[in-house]
Amino acid sequence: MYFSGKTNVGMKRQVNQDRFAWQRIGANAFLFVVCDGMGGANAGHVASSLACKTFTENIKTELEKDMSEDEKCILTPEKAEVLLIKSVQLANQIVYSESFKDSELTGMGTTLVGALVVDDTAYIVNVGDSRGYLIFGDIIDRITHDHSYVQFLVDIGQLSEEEARSNANKNIIMKAVGISEVVEPDTFRVEFGARAFLLLCSDGLTNFVEEEVIKQTVLSFDYDEKISLQEDVERVCDQLIALANENGGADNITAALYLHEKSDALS
Numbered sequence: 001m002y003f004s005g006k007t008n009v010g011m012k013r014q015v016n017q018d019r020f021a022w023q024r025i026g027a028n029a030f031l032f033v034v035c036d037g038m039g040g041a042n043a044g045h046v047a048s049s050l051a052c053k054t055f056t057e058n059i060k061t062e063l064e065k066d067m068s069e070d071e072k073c074i075l076t077p078e079k080a081e082v083l084l085i086k087s088v089q090l091a092n093q094i095v096y097s098e099s100f101k102d103s104e105l106t107g108m109g110t111t112l113v114g115a116l117v118v119d120d121t122a123y124i125v126n127v128g129d130s131r132g133y134l135i136f137g138d139i140i141d142r143i144t145h146d147h148s149y150v151q152f153l154v155d156i157g158q159l160s161e162e163e164a165r166s167n168a169n170k171n172i173i174m175k176a177v178g179i180s181e182v183v184e185p186d187t188f189r190v191e192f193g194a195r196a197f198l199l200l201c202s203d204g205l206t207n208f209v210e211e212e213v214i215k216q217t218v219l220s221f222d223y224d225e226k227i228s229l230q231e232d233v234e235r236v237c238d239q240l241i242a243l244a245n246e247n248g249g250a251d252n253i254t255a256a257l258y259l260h261e262k263s264d265a266l267s
Helices: 043-065 077-098 149-155 161-166 211-218 226-246
Strands: 002-008 018-025 029-038 112-118 121-127 131-136 139-142 186-191 195-201 253-261
Touching (some): 002 029, 002 226, 029 253, 043 077, 043 112, 112 131, 112 195, 131 211, 195 211
Antiparallel strands (some): 002 253, 112 121, 131 195
8 A cells, every 4th residue: 555645834824723634554454634724823733633533443453353373354334434433523522622621712613524444445434525536547426525614505406516626615614623522423334346546644735636637637637656656646645735725725735645556455
């Protein structure tokens, strides 16, 4: 497997409230997550950092309890869904609780999109408007569904996808980690083909770079020489962030890209 995660403050903001984290777990699993924090001063940074840490650590701890003798994670789809949901809910409890301990943290919250890859299956979870994409062949497939006001308007037919991109209310989200006592995330499952890319990103990327351009950028490298695959994945993340900044960069930008090649085990 090949992975790169990059985050950037953008061109307008003074503080980067985006965070990402990753963990390799055992011989056949890989976990990564992107969070986009919200709140004044340092609150968004605190929320996203806490959520990333809690989410990844809980999944790692739970998976390590049931590893096989050859250190492989054994996971059914049902167990994966429960684990992802419970880990998000634990992160929600932590962020929500911390928000009451300091007046400067009141009302803080964060989006969260996470992916747990086990062998040739990816289990995805999201809350908010950070997104997960599957990119393969000449296709970009948005896996997640935004929990935002404009997405709601799209869903009920009051806005087109194109109109939603420029709507003044596009930053209003309807679900986030830490802003209420209970949160219900969405989960998804993806089966990988021979070669595919899994991209998790904050809206600082998707609000400034169209999906077709994201796809073209991810697929722009040759990816033929094994020795350069890791460098290629890193350059893609750099290029995605550069494009967002060139188009205004009015928000923090995070891109986390995983390249999966179908095999019996992760390389």
